Amino acid sequence: MQQILLTAVVAVGALFLGLTVLIVVTKAWREGRDRWRAARRREMEPRILRWVHGDGTSLQVALGGVTRGERTVVESVLLDHVQRVRGMERDRLARALDELGCVERYRRGLQSGRWWTRAASAERLGMAGAVRAARDLATMLEDPVPEVRIRAAAALGAMGGEAAVRPLILALDEPSRWSTIRIADILTGMGQPVLEELVGVFPRMTVQGKLAAIDILGRVRSVEVVDWLRARLLNDHRDVRARACHALGAIGDADSAPAVAQMLRDPEWPVRAMSAKALGRLRYQGAIPGLALAVRDPEWWVRANAAEALRRMGEPGLAALETLLDDPDNFARHQAVLMLQEAGVVDQRIEALAGPDGPERRRAESMLAKLAATGQVGRLRELEVVHPDPAVRRALSLLRERAAEPAGVPS
Amino acid sequence: MSWIEIATRAVVWFNYFVLVYFLLLNTLYLGLFVVSLVEIVRFLRRTFFSDDRQIMQSDMTWPISILVPAHNEEKTIAETVRSLLMVNYGEFEVIVVNDGSGDGTLARLVEVFELRRIDRPYKRSLPTREVRGVYGSLVHPNLRVIDKVKGGKSDALNAGINLSRYPLFCSIDADSIIEENALLRVVKPFMERPQETVAVGGIVRIVNGCEVRDGKVVRVELPDRPLAVFQVIEYLRAFLTGRVGWSVLRSLLIISGAFGVYRKQDVIEVGGYSIATDTEDLELVVRLHEHMRRQRRRYRVVFVPDPVCWTEIPNSVRVLARQRNRWHRGLVQTLWRHRSMMLNPRYGGIGLFAFPYFVCFEMLGPFVETLGYLVVLLSFFLGVLDLQFLLLFVAAAGLYGIFLSVAAVLLEEMSFRRYPGWVDLTKLLVFAVLENLGYRQMLALFKVRAFLDVVRRRRAWGRMDRSGFGEPLPASADR
């Protein structure tokens, strides 16, 4: 018994020594290798870049041959820079990668059993702009590992073109939400060419895919799809309607505003909330009465978005908010005060208190009296103490006293 | 049998018990280490492909509310808030909660950020002590400051949660520094599985000895003082080999209070932070586990080793003792509060493994250890024990422990390599060895004391009074 335990102890001791040696050796090796690589890079990078800016045909010739050890260094220089430029210089960098045999290596890497090799290969193919690998990459969109799928999608996105768009859109029906988001981002980045395809594939997508598609259409901001999006406002699914509102707001086409304003009366609250938000972005003044009603909505998000939308509409919207200050609905009053504060209107009116007696001052007093009545008087109290103008401070004190009097007593 | 014989027998049995205890403990650590090793390798491969920019620019990334509870932080609060406002993230807000500071914390904030009172209505989902005012800034529209009556860190965080308007919140200590891309990385698990992820913790590293410029850690170096270096090793072990492992086993019970991101809705559902214990972060996570399991919901609490929060650690034994005392008291209080989870299959892996582990090894362990050392040494000198056994004991307790500390250093070297120099590496290895020859024993003593503290004050379960969120004064139990 003791013997076994003793051998175990010795084994652990040996393991411990072995570990230490392992750490030291790997560190030394890694540092040596990194130092060598950095030195080679310092020497070669300027030469490589000079070739890129020039018009020589072959990088290898220009460098006078590339040894096997140097190949990694050259490859990383090329990969680093190929992502940072566009146009002719990028093509040259891509061509150099091909000449070095890297592109073929990446294509082979797509078949690797190890997922990180597949993912790295996909990513690099994208960087190298290897259009001939587009089909291979499209197959990678169905790889079991999500990381590989995302890299393949990014690569296709970087390459662009028809061969890339289709598979990407089909991939929007991804089970993993994060992948869907990433693919949506990639498609958005591809711009116009995506729109027609999206609209075409739309009916066959899952709900999640449809939502992603609508988001993309909103973010690409093309006026072409406005009519189509308007039709989505009548879709059965509430999330589709809501996202359509949001997308129309993002695109900003004023003609779509009346249709969006109709959605303020939708039975589902996410739709009402998104409609309010979109109307704020569209600055559609015809919706002001509807929004003023929406500020009394039982759902918090709808109220908040409606109030915010009114604020964004400028003068007429702010005027509508002022009328809500003595609204019987509690929440409406709260939101009105908040928005007026954030728009700076409250401070403006307070300044008017010190002005000459006249319609403007009376309007200010009336509005501030209503404000005081809501009970949200933090700012008033603050300025009552710290405002530099004594006339204003006095006026604010007077206001507070009046507000404290029971209703009905003449001021 | 005579008295002496019985006593000797008992002592011998106890010695064997201690030996087995150490073997078991260290083997469990070994198991955790292996799990962590595999996971870190996997993690490194995945994050070789950096998603940071995409996450930051994506409209779909969830916005975060950063909560900063502050008490008497006049000197540093402006810098902290400034560096937080510049953090690398898409949409976020910073909410500073001035928890009844006696100094000029609020005044300083008002001055530096041009704050003014705003009357924003918000839902008070969680009860807190009185909020005196809410401040906002036109210059920094995503900064809000809550001024409230002193209520302690939990209370401050709850007030922050009430005001926050985003689905995620991040609790940060006022004197910690989060790294540039840390938020982007810590939010990734939420983006990957938005419905399941409830809380995510990042790694806490030690800033003592590092060079800090303009609120950023510019150079990473090991601290000079031995006590600090011991803590560096301890943190490496606890985070890289401990929490990663627990996270993989879906039994992560602790997310550091210095850096954790939570889904607000779930935290509100369980009632927010509690003032009943000394370590509100631990207690919250355990409560989240309990709630989720009881509801049979699919959920996960994840630890991500990549995003870093730099924090300062105690430099003197006295302050360290107080800190560990508080931590252990909190642990005991939390375990007691949720004792229904112990060995309860209803709580799955947590009830059957993590909880018992914490009770037997983390909570009661220090007793066994401290007593164990004394008894074994005594036994040897009294001739009850032979040399072989003593050597075995040293191996099980000492060598094995050293092995695991060195393994943690190896893991660090393989993965994140924050301490790149050779000098640092040597220092780490040396201290990894020394850690098991005094430092750990000292910590065990602190924990024993803490346990007794809790038991003696059993009647007054509440937290001990704290001045600020720093270390507690040795005051009597309060509140």
Add this chain to the structure above:
Amino acid sequence: MSARILVADDDRLTARFLHSLLSEKGYEVAVADDGEQALELVGTHHPDLILSDMVMPYLDGMDLLRALRGDVRHARIPIILLSLKDREEDIVAGLEGGADDYVVKPFNARELLVRVRKLLSRAGPS
């Protein structure tokens, strides 16, 4: 006398690329790692044109713009902003802030050279 260009970018690779590109064409190039350093170099090197990234530590592109436009000595130096940010709002903000041109990364090197040449010829001999 060749024109002097200051490149301000915290991304070393882009900086190296631009340095190489512009030196090839005969310009004298200085590189700054961040906004603060850029400001210093403007004072000591007196560049004829500045290529600046928008997002940099310590002093970002917009702050640098403000600092330069506010200083009467440097208010006329042509500045091209170079940035990953391709949102309309950022581009407009940059141009309204006083930049003479805005190029989105990844950029087209030949195009950039043409823009540099045009701005330099417009500004006239320094």
